[in-house]
Amino acid sequence: MSSVQIRDVRKSFGNFEVLHGVSIPIEDGEFVVLVGPSGCGKSTLLRMLAGLENITSGTISIGDRVVNNVQPKERDIAMVFQNYALYPHMTVADNMGFSLKLRGAKPDEISNGVKRAAEILALTPLLERYPRQLSGGQRQRVAMGRAIVRDPQVFLFDEPLSNLDAKLRVAMRTEIKELHQRLKTTTVYVTHDQIEAMTMADKIVVMHDGIVEQMGTPLELYDTPANQFVAGFIGSPAMNFLKGKVKSNGSAGFEGPNGVKLPLKTAPANSEGQPAVYGVRPEHFTIADDGAEAEIVVVEPTGSETQVFAKLGGEQVVAVFRERHQFSPGDKVRLKPDPSLVHLFDETTGKRLNG
C-alpha cells in the first residue's frame, strides 16, 4: 500500500491537450473516484497512472518514487479493465496466476496465491472454467481476482461496472467497497456514474474538460458544490437551476424567471441586483403556503418517493417528495425551497456565490 501524488499533470495527443494540469493527492489506503462525463480525461489519467500512456508534463509518484519513466510492470499496480480483458484461452486459475507465472513464481506459490484470492471473491468453484463459461458478474470478479493476486500498492479500476446490468452493478458496487474495507489497498476508480462515485468513494474528484472541478468527500460535494457543473453533476435527479437576480426586499431573496419570488437565507455581500443562477435540489422543495406557484406537468411515483415535474415561472423543475401527496397533472401547488439548502452561482463563471 502507498500514497499516490499527481502533480500538475498534462497530457497532449499531438497538438490537442486533453489534461490541463491536474493535481490530485491520494492518501495511503484511500478510495478515490474520478468521475466526470465522457471525454473529460479521467480514463486517460488512469492510464497514465498505470503507465499505458506517457505523461506529457508534470509528475506522478507512487509512494516516494516518481514513476513517470518507470515501466508499467515495475510500478506495482493492478488494473481492472472495463471489458475485463480476461485471457479467453486460459482458465480462471491461469488468468489469475498469469502475473505470478511471469514473475517466475513456483507452481505451489502460484496456486496458493490464486486460492487465497479465489476464496476472498468466492471464485473457488469456478477456477477450472474458461471466461466464456462465466456470467458478467463472475468475469468481473475474476478480473478483480487477477488484481488481488498480485497484492499491488495501488488498484486501478476503469469503469469496471459499466458492462453489467443494473441489479448486478449495485451488488458489485457493494462487493468492491467491502473488498476495499478488507484489503485497505489504495484504490483509484474511474466512472461516469455519479451514484457509483457517491456510494463508494472516500474522496471524489469531479473532472470536466481536462481539469479538476472539485475534490472532496461525497457529502461535501453534495452539500457545497464549488460550481454549477459539480452541482448539476452530483445528485439524482439533478439540481434545478433557475436564472434570475438577487433581489432583497427587506429580507434576502431572489427573483427567478418571470418574476417568481424565491427565498434566500442570506444574500452575498454587495449582490443586490446581481444576475445569478439559483440552484435547488429536487429533494429540498416543500409544499408551503408561502411557496411559489407551480403547475404540475407529470407525476412519477417510485414507491419510496414521488418525482413531480412542474412549471415554476415557466421553467420546468423537478421536485421529490418522500410523503405521499395526491397530485395530478394540471394541479397548482406552492413549492418552497428550503432557504438554508439553496445554492447560488455566478451566471457567467458558474462559481458558487453563497457560503
Add this chain to the structure above:
Amino acid sequence: MADIAIAPRRAKTEIREATAWDQLKHNPNWLGFWFMVPALAFLIFFLAYPLGLGIWLSFTDTRIGRVGAYVGTENYEWLWDDAIFWLSVFNTLLYTFVASAIKFGIGLYLALLLNENMPFKAMLRALVLIPFIVPTVLSALAFWWIFDSQFSIISWSLKQMGLITENINFLGDTTWARICVIFANIWRGVPFVAITLLAGLQTVSPSLYEAAILDGATSWQRFRFITYPLLTPIIAVVMTFSVLFTFTDFQLIWAMTRGGPVNATHLMATLSYQRAIIAGQLGEGAAIASAMIPFLLAAIMVSWFGLQRRKWQQGESND
C-alpha cells in the same frame, strides 16, 4: 323453407382436409431444398462431375481421340512401378512442406510487423499484396528470366561483385531448380498467409495486451502466451489452404521448368498434365491426378481436427 332451415350448412363450415401436396407446400425443408438447387447444380456440374469423370477415366485406357475401355486398376499398377511417378510424389511432398513451412514463418513475421504502428502502414500493407495480385503465369515468366542460364540478373550481379566467375545454371541444375521453384512459390504465397494472419491479429483485443503488460509480460511473452494461442484457429485455416494450394500447384512449375531438369521439379499435377494432355494418355494422367486425392484428404483431416473449436472457444457449457 323448413327443409332448407333444417339442412346442415356443411359446405361452408367444413374444413378441407389438407392434402399431402398442401403439407409439402408449407414444409420449410422442402422449400429450402428448392432454394439450394441452384448452388447444388453448380457444385455437381463443376466439381462433382469432373471429379467423378476423372476418377472413372483413371480406370480406363482412354486416349485423346479414342474412347477407352474399363481396365480396372491397370493404370495404378503401372504407376506403382513407375519411378518417375514416385519421384513426382517425392517432389510434391518436398515442395509442399518446405514452401508451406517457410511461407508460414515469413507470413507470420510480416503480419506481426504490419500489425505494429508504423509510418505508411496502409501503403506497406498494400505492397505486401502485390505478389498475390500479379497473375501467376506473369510472375512465373519474370522468375524464368531472373533464373535464366544466360541472362539471369542474379548471376550478372554476383559476377559484377566478383563473387562468381560463371553463370549459375539455376533452372538447369536439379538442386538449384528445386530451390528456385520453391522460392517462386514462397514469393507468391506469402501475401495470402500474411494478410490473413494480420486479419486474425486484429481481432485480438488491445486491452488483452495492456493487461499482459501490466501483468509484466515481455514482448516475447505477449506473443507466446497471448497472440499465438489466440491465433491458432486462424493459423489452422490459413495453413490448410496454403498446403492445398501448394500441393496442387501447376502454373508456376509449368511456366518455369516444365518439370525439368530430369523431372527434378515434376509435381504430381504437372506429371498428370504431361501424361494426359501432352502425351494423350488420359487414363494414366487421370490416375496420377486421382492419386493426389488421398494426400489432399489427409491434409483436410489434419485441418479438420485443427479447426475443431477449442475448449476455450465454447460457450456456456458446464463441463
